[in-house]
Structure formats: structure tokens, C-alpha cells
Amino acid sequence: MTYQSGRHFLQIPGPTDVPDRVLRAMARPTIDHRGPEFAKLTHELLNGLKQIFKTSGPVAIYPSSGTGAWEASLVNTLSPGDKVLMFETGYFATLWRNMAVKLGLDVDFVPGDWRHGVDPAMVEEKLIEDKKQNIKAVIMVHNETSTGATSRVAGVRTAIDRAGHPALFLVDTISSLGSIDYRHDEWRVDVTVGCSQKGLMLPPGLGLNAISDKALKASKSARLPKSYWDWGPMINENQSGFFPYTPSTNLLYGLRESLAMLVEEGLENVFARHRRLAESTRRAVRAWGLEILCRNPEEYSDSLTAVLMPNGYNADELREIILKKFNMSLGTGLGKLKGKILRIGHLGDFNELMLAGTLSGIEMGLALANVPFSKGGVTEALDYLHHTDKQSIRDPK
Numbered sequence: 001m002t003y004q005s006g007r008h009f010l011q012i013p014g015p016t017d018v019p020d021r022v023l024r025a026m027a028r029p030t031i032d033h034r035g036p037e038f039a040k041l042t043h044e045l046l047n048g049l050k051q052i053f054k055t056s057g058p059v060a061i062y063p064s065s066g067t068g069a070w071e072a073s074l075v076n077t078l079s080p081g082d083k084v085l086m087f088e089t090g091y092f093a094t095l096w097r098n099m100a101v102k103l104g105l106d107v108d109f110v111p112g113d114w115r116h117g118v119d120p121a122m123v124e125e126k127l128i129e130d131k132k133q134n135i136k137a138v139i140m141v142h143n144e145t146s147t148g149a150t151s152r153v154a155g156v157r158t159a160i161d162r163a164g165h166p167a168l169f170l171v172d173t174i175s176s177l178g179s180i181d182y183r184h185d186e187w188r189v190d191v192t193v194g195c196s197q198k199g200l201m202l203p204p205g206l207g208l209n210a211i212s213d214k215a216l217k218a219s220k221s222a223r224l225p226k227s228y229w230d231w232g233p234m235i236n237e238n239q240s241g242f243f244p245y246t247p248s249t250n251l252l253y254g255l256r257e258s259l260a261m262l263v264e265e266g267l268e269n270v271f272a273r274h275r276r277l278a279e280s281t282r283r284a285v286r287a288w289g290l291e292i293l294c295r296n297p298e299e300y301s302d303s304l305t306a307v308l309m310p311n312g313y314n315a316d317e318l319r320e321i322i323l324k325k326f327n328m329s330l331g332t333g334l335g336k337l338k339g340k341i342l343r344i345g346h347l348g349d350f351n352e353l354m355l356a357g358t359l360s361g362i363e364m365g366l367a368l369a370n371v372p373f374s375k376g377g378v379t380e381a382l383d384y385l386h387h388t389d390k391q392s393i394r395d396p397k
């Protein structure tokens with residue numbers, strides 16, 4: 001392959017661009033993970049992460065991808081044969097369901113069309129039907145990265161309360177944490193699952209669990225087999241600043257820097273920035289005459305936009321042209337959406353000019369690939385940026 005000048009545009013919905021500040025923070029010698037300097041770092045990070053999850057409870061940091069953090073949330077709270085309620089919002093919700101089944105849980109998987117988020121009314125109905133309260137957990141993905149639909153976690157919390165149901169509440173925030181408003185304590189979520197490579201602007205390799213008192217209590221009697229993922233030794237060792245096994249020391253240096261960046265910008269400003277850039281992206285897509293996959297405007301994702309290709313046109317061919325010609329990676333369609341959609345990542349360390357470059361690359365790519373579309377999406381997006389300030393344009397989900 002010949003050298004492609006200029007910077008690669010990594011516009012997949014995670015892993016996201018790692019800012020230079022974070023890269024430099026990680027480029028330091030690894031220290032003794034059982035020494036005093038390390039203990040100080042652990043305390044700093046655990047406190048910092050609480051602000052991001054908006055919790056006062058414990059947070060576990062695993063040297064893992066997000067999938068590991070999924071497994072940790074299930075094996076620490078549930079027992080073989082437990083009934084759980086999950087929702088088919090897309091590819092990642094389906095993978096998490098498959099994991100739950102493999103672990104021996106009895107999953108009621110509410111079917112979905114991969115174009116909507118979780119319907120709170122459906123949650124209420126399902127829980128009211130469950131007279132004997134056999135359902136042990138309601139488990140959902142906040143931001144479905146495969147479709148660009150963001151479910152209303154607060155609405156689902158209200159549904160659980162209205163049904164008067166004692167089920168645990170587990171939420172995946174892998175592509176929303178640090179990008180879209182999220183409140184672990186206020187929404188009384190029992191386990192929130194996160195990871196490093198999206199809104200936290202880090203390379204892959206850290207899996208996160210924010211844990212409520214109720215979840216901690218459930219973990220004392222949960223019987224699914226666990227060892228590596230066991231919260232017990234993790235929370236215990238963390239108290240003195242250490243880990244039950246070797247942590248990802250250099251990724252943790254990076255995390256310290258990315259948390260500092262989020263605090264410097266202000267978390268609410270980070271959310272508003274994502275909202276504004278997302279809305280600008282959607283205006284470009286509409287101006288091109290293309291369809292946004294997510295059908296409910298209330299559920300539009302602020303971290304990515306999935307765009308449907310016109311019939312007879314393959315999204316992966318367009319993505320390939322854009323990669324070759326403009327050195328930009330866009331997200332592929334996953335599972336049954338393969339070839340049908342492309343996903344534009346607009347999360348993490350991202351700004352107006354990066355968005356302008358991203359949309360320009362897509363507009364030029366559409367023309368090169370002979371996809372039928374209307375010109376002017378970029379202009380529409382820039383007009384929107386011009387006419388808006390950074391204030392919130394939509395209520396939090």
C-alpha cells in the first residue's frame with residue numbers, strides 16, 4: 001500500500017480517536033502495580049469514574065474489552081436458570097443475550113426491528129404480567145451502536161417502578177458513557193457496563209462496572225460461576241489502591257488524562273457538543289436524501305448515525321471507496337444490516353472541523369460511488385453549526 005498523506009479519519013463508532021494528550025500520558029514507564037504511587041493512581045481513577053457514571057458507589061475496572069464487563073455484570077448478580085428480560089434493539093443487544101443464554105440464564109428476549117430502542121411501555125407490561133416476580137433482572141443497551149438508537153433509561157426505570165417490580169436493572173453504556181447523559185444513581189441502575197474505547201477516548205482494553213448497593217447485596221448469593229470477574233476481591237483490593245491481578249497500568253495513565261479532559265470541558269458541555277454535532281450530521285443525511293436507520297427522533301443517538309443505503313447499493317462498497325480515496329474509516333453494518341447501512345461515528349474527541357471533514361468525505365464518496373443522492377448535505381450541516389450555539393437542543397434521555 002502506498003503512503004496516504006494526512007491524518008487517517010477514524011469515524012467508526014468506537015474505538016474513537018485517541019487524543020495526543022492521552023497518547024502522551026500513556027507513553028511513560030510502567031510502574032510497580034503494588035507500590036505507593038500506583039495506589040494513589042487507583043484512588044484518583046476510582047473517584048474520577050464515579051463522576052462520569054454519576055454514582056457514589058464502587059466502580060470495577062477490568063483489563064478487558066466491553067464484552068468482559070458484560071460478563072462481569074451477569075455472573076456477579078445472577079444464578080443458573082434465573083429468568084431475565086432483554087430487548088432485541090440490535091446486534092449488541094443480541095450478543096449480550098447470546099452470552100446470557102450461554103451462561104445458563106433463562107432469557108425472555110423481546111423482539112425488535114433494529115430501528116428502535118427499548119419501549120418503556122413494553123417493559124411495564126412484561127413486569128406486570130410477571131405476577132410471581134420470577135424475572136430477576138431487566139437488561140438493556142443504552143446506546144445501540146449497531147443502529148444508532150438510544151433507549152430511554154429513565155423511562156425504563158419509571159416503568160419498573162410503576163410495575164412495582166423488584167428486578168435488578170443492568171444497563172450497557174459502552175457507546176454512551178462520556179458522550180450522552182447518563183445517571184447511574186438517579187436512575188437507580190444496579191450495574192452499568194462501560195469500556196474505554198469510545199466516549200472515554202482511550203484505546204480498547206478497559207472494561208467497567210458501576211455497582212449499586214442492591215447489586216452488591218445480590219452478588220453475595222449469586223451462584224453463576226465466576227473467578228476473574230468476581231467483584232469481591234476487586235472491590236476489596238481496590239480499597240487499598242490495588243488490584244487482585246495485574247492491571248493495565250499504561251491504559252490507566254491514559255484514563256487519568258481522559259478523565260481530566262472530560263472534567264476540564266465539563267461533562268454537560270461534552271454532552272451538548274455531542275448533541276450538536278449529531279444533529280448537524282442528521283441534517284446532512286436528510287439533505288442528501290438518505291434515510292436515518294433509527295425511526296424514532298426521540299431515540300436518535302448523539303454518538304453515531306446509521307444511514308440506510310438506497311436499494312441496490314452496497315454500503316461496504318461505498319465505505320471501501322471512501323477509505324481508499326480519502327483515508328477515512330466508517331462503521332460497517334453488523335449482522336443482518338451488513339451492506340445495508342454505514343455508521344458515522346461522531347463521538348469522543350471530535351469537533352466541528354472534524355465533522356466537516358467527515359461529511360465532506362462521505363459526500364464526495366457518494367458521488368464517486370454513483371449512489372443517487374442530492375448534493376448540499378455538507379452545506380446544510382455547516383449552516384446548522386453556524387446558526388446554533390453550544391446550548392442543549394434536546395432533553396436528556
Ligand SMILES: Cc1ncc(COP(=O)(O)O)c(C=O)c1O
Binds near residue numbers: 144173195
Ligand atoms: C453497545 C456495545 N456493547 C458491547 C460492545 C462489545 O464491546 P467490546 O467489543 O469492547 O468487547 C460494543 C462494542 O462495540 C458495543 O458497542
